[in-house]
Amino acid sequence: MQKRDIIGTWRSGGQKALNKDGSVKSSRGPTPGFIQYAPDDYMMVVQSDPEGVSTAEPAQMSAEEKAKAAE
DSSP: OOGGGTOEEEEOOOEEEEOTTSOEEEEEOOOSEEEEEOTTSOEEEEEOOOTTOOOSOGGGOOHHHHHHHHO
16 A cells, blocks of 8 residues: 555544454444545544534535534
8 A cells, every 4th residue: 555545535434443352343333524644744533423413424414413513
């Protein structure tokens, strides 16, 4: 994999933990959020509490959903 292969904005797919026995435990389901990798070696993560927040595209979220995510 090359650095250029991950440049861009990615939607969060949740968080998983690898146990000592090799099994995978899902610690959180899909969390509304994004991670962005820039070509100048900077990265940014934006996540919000999934409780009561839509997982819809931001452009399709209601004003209330956007306010909850910003809170």
